[in-house]
Amino acid sequence: MKEIDVKRIGDKTEELFGKIAYHYPAGIMDAIRQAHQQEDNPRGKNVFDMLEENARIAIEEHIPICQDTGMAVVWLSIGQDVHLTGGDVNEAIHEAVGRSYTANALRASVVDDPLFERKNTKNNTPALIHTRIVPGEEVTIEVMAKGFGSENKSQLKMLTPAMGVEGVKEFVLDTVKKAGPDACPPYVIGIGIGGDFESCAEMSKAALLRETENADTRYSQLEKELLEKINTLDIGPMGYGGKATALKVMVEYAPTHIAGLPCAVNICCHVCRHAKAVIQ
Ligand code: SF4
Numbered sequence: 001m002k003e004i005d006v007k008r009i010g011d012k013t014e015e016l017f018g019k020i021a022y023h024y025p026a027g028i029m030d031a032i033r034q035a036h037q038q039e040d041n042p043r044g045k046n047v048f049d050m051l052e053e054n055a056r057i058a059i060e061e062h063i064p065i066c067q068d069t070g071m072a073v074v075w076l077s078i079g080q081d082v083h084l085t086g087g088d089v090n091e092a093i094h095e096a097v098g099r100s101y102t103a104n105a106l107r108a109s110v111v112d113d114p115l116f117e118r119k120n121t122k123n124n125t126p127a128l129i130h131t132r133i134v135p136g137e138e139v140t141i142e143v144m145a146k147g148f149g150s151e152n153k154s155q156l157k158m159l160t161p162a163m164g165v166e167g168v169k170e171f172v173l174d175t176v177k178k179a180g181p182d183a184c185p186p187y188v189i190g191i192g193i194g195g196d197f198e199s200c201a202e203m204s205k206a207a208l209l210r211e212t213e214n215a216d217t218r219y220s221q222l223e224k225e226l227l228e229k230i231n232t233l234d235i236g237p238m239g240y241g242g243k244a245t246a247l248k249v250m251v252e253y254a255p256t257h258i259a260g261l262p263c264a265v266n267i268c269c270h271v272c273r274h275a276k277a278v279i280q
Pocket of ligand 1: 066067068069070146147148149150183184269270271
């Protein structure tokens with residue numbers, strides 16, 4: 001059995017959060033450049049000029065891409081042949097997030113209680129941790145710093161099976177229309193279809209992490225069609241109008257109950273900060 005010290009997981013988590021505050025994922029930056037070239041609305045083009053300038057300054061002057069440096073979300077895929085040593089892995093991750101946000105002077109955006117005191121925890125902890133047990137001898141860490149301007153515009157609906165593909169399309173378009181300019185477009189849109197109430201929501205967020213084409217051609221076709229339809233809404237970059245309301249649409253799906261068709265739409269702004277590392 002492979003032994004992995006939780007300190008290594010913590011150190012890598014700290015490093016990844018320190019990186020994504022300043023660096024767009026390569027796939028998102030490419031999508032921004034491509035959409036910039038294709039944009040013909042002058043105001044939309046102007047916004048893209050500013051986004052690219054902002055991205056350059058973030059790297060060169062080490063200033064976060066956005067003042068909302070997000071809530072820390074971590075997906076931990078632990079190989080079933082791994083023995084974690086050195087303490088509590090959840091604690092290691094929370095401490096790593098606290099260290100990263102403090103050392104990089106990133107905004108602390110987490111309150112300890114959602115309803116009453118809403119006292120800031122001062123170091124952006126706790127993180128939200130999704131743990132999966134997977135085959136193998138390694139640990140994969142995927143991190144996201146999710147801004148809440150866009151999180152607040154995300155929605156989940158329990159559709160009926162009879163609503164089918166058309167019902168999904170209608171719900172996705174309606175969610176994007178309702179988000180309008182409020183969540184800093186152009187958007188990256190993660191969609192979960194199937195599972196149950198809570199797994200569908202988690203799937204929609206995890207969809208934002210995907211860097212590759214959808215392996216299922218039916219779903220990749222659906223992604224393309226949704227992207228085209230969304231980009232006719234004329235919301236455009238930062239809501240100034242234009243072709244680029246969304247950069248990407250990514251769908252994840254799972255088996256579900258015969259009586260249900262859960263659908264979740266996670267809206268992410270153009271920043272879409274995420275990164276991945278594997279520990280062996
Ligand atoms: S939605 Fe994104 S770009 Fe807008 S303020 Fe939040 S993190 Fe920043």
